Amino acid sequence: MQLRIPGPTPLPPQVLAAMGRQMINHRGKEFSGLIQQVIGRLQTFFQTRNDVLLLTASGTGGMEAAVVNMLSPGDPVLCISNGFFGDRFSDISRAFGAEVTMLTFEWGKPIDVDAVRRALAQGPRLKAIQVVQNETSTGVANDITAISAVAHEFDKLILVDSISGLGAVDLPVDRLGLDVVVSASQKAWMSPPGLAMISVSQRAWEAQAKARMPRCYFDLAEAKKFYARGQTPWTPAVGAAYGLAAALELMAAEGLSPIVARHERIARKAREGVKALGLSPFADERYASTTVTSVRVPEGVDAKKLLQVMYTDHNIELAGGQQKLEGKIFRIGHLGWVNETEIDGVLKALAQALPRVGYVKTPVSR
Numbered sequence: 001m002q003l004r005i006p007g008p009t010p011l012p013p014q015v016l017a018a019m020g021r022q023m024i025n026h027r028g029k030e031f032s033g034l035i036q037q038v039i040g041r042l043q044t045f046f047q048t049r050n051d052v053l054l055l056t057a058s059g060t061g062g063m064e065a066a067v068v069n070m071l072s073p074g075d076p077v078l079c080i081s082n083g084f085f086g087d088r089f090s091d092i093s094r095a096f097g098a099e100v101t102m103l104t105f106e107w108g109k110p111i112d113v114d115a116v117r118r119a120l121a122q123g124p125r126l127k128a129i130q131v132v133q134n135e136t137s138t139g140v141a142n143d144i145t146a147i148s149a150v151a152h153e154f155d156k157l158i159l160v161d162s163i164s165g166l167g168a169v170d171l172p173v174d175r176l177g178l179d180v181v182v183s184a185s186q187k188a189w190m191s192p193p194g195l196a197m198i199s200v201s202q203r204a205w206e207a208q209a210k211a212r213m214p215r216c217y218f219d220l221a222e223a224k225k226f227y228a229r230g231q232t233p234w235t236p237a238v239g240a241a242y243g244l245a246a247a248l249e250l251m252a253a254e255g256l257s258p259i260v261a262r263h264e265r266i267a268r269k270a271r272e273g274v275k276a277l278g279l280s281p282f283a284d285e286r287y288a289s290t291t292v293t294s295v296r297v298p299e300g301v302d303a304k305k306l307l308q309v310m311y312t313d314h315n316i317e318l319a320g321g322q323q324k325l326e327g328k329i330f331r332i333g334h335l336g337w338v339n340e341t342e343i344d345g346v347l348k349a350l351a352q353a354l355p356r357v358g359y360v361k362t363p364v365s366r
């Protein structure tokens with residue numbers, strides 16, 4: 001079975017083997033050595049000297065940590081959203097009492113940076129902006145370089161969800177001055193679900209000390225305090241940490257630039273491949289994600305049936321559309337442990353599956 005959804009992703013044999021190891025004391029020397037090595041490597045892939053903390057949670061837990069550690073109830077925040085996960089980020093802020101201003105864009109289209117500038121100019125009290133770097137629901141990669149520049153122009157904290165980006169994309173956290181950046185183990189990191197990673201800038205720590213939203217399990221000051229001893233405040237997902245350590249060893253051997261280049265190549269192959277089948281990519285191509293490719297379901301084709309045929313006849317599991325995109329798009333996840341041959345296999349299978357669900361490539365006119 002080829003799991004081609006945008007997380008969880010297939011795991012390399014070295015990672016699977018590492019996860020089969022016996023448990024160790026999470027307050028012992030061996031674990032502190034492991035977590036320190038993991039954090040050092042995560043800093044390389046985040047391109048940061050900021051603190052990077054490991055939380056036992058899925059990515060959403062990391063998003064919640066970003067919100068509750070940076071904001072106080074009543075704080076005005078600008079939530080920029082062009083998809084399902086951008087909306088989720090705003091839901092979390094609202095749940096904890098932030099005063100949310102939404103800036104939304106059509107799903108499949110990128111964030112318009114000029115609109116962000118206008119929103120910030122009109123909202124002088126805004127404390128922070130929240131944004132998703134790689135919008136997994138639509139396959140759009142937002143221009144964080146430009147967005148962060150505007151955030152700095154107006155001196156706002158910038159909280160970034162790069163849950164399905166980091167580990168596969170070039171996101172220089174320090175160069176862009178990103179205050180809080182969240183990722184998660186089961187996306188581009190070739191690792192099992194269970195761990196969220198979060199980087200925290202100096203400016204973000206200052207905000208953290210003043211932020212008053214309720215927090216306990218996700219208190220980043222606690223996480224930092226325990227990390228100084230090579231520990232986490234609460235029992236971490238030790239098995240997932242074994243997996244992540246093994247994956248990062250492979251990633252360190254491959255190197256950041258080659259990994260980024262591999263994802264770019266593969267994404268191009270996926271996009272060009274679906275176009276060659278006569279299908280249309282859903283995301284604005286200038287902003288196409290390199291970790292997930294979204295494709296419009298062609299007229300007359302039932303998306304569910306197509307994914308079912310891919311699964312039963314070709315052993316390939318693709319993802320459908322989420323929420324309002326259900327039935328309208330399908331998505332090919334290509335992040336983490338993935339190569340070109342596998343994408344060729346997906347394209348070949350699509351070529352066979354599509355006619356079986358009623359797709360006719362080009363209307364033949366004679």
Ligand SMILES: *Cc1c(COP(=O)(O)O)cnc(C)c1O
Nearest residue numbers: 058059060085134136163164184
């Ligand atoms: C997967 C994902 C999330 C949610 O992560 P969970 O691990 O499912 O909680 C949030 N944002 C983005 C962009 C994602 O891809």
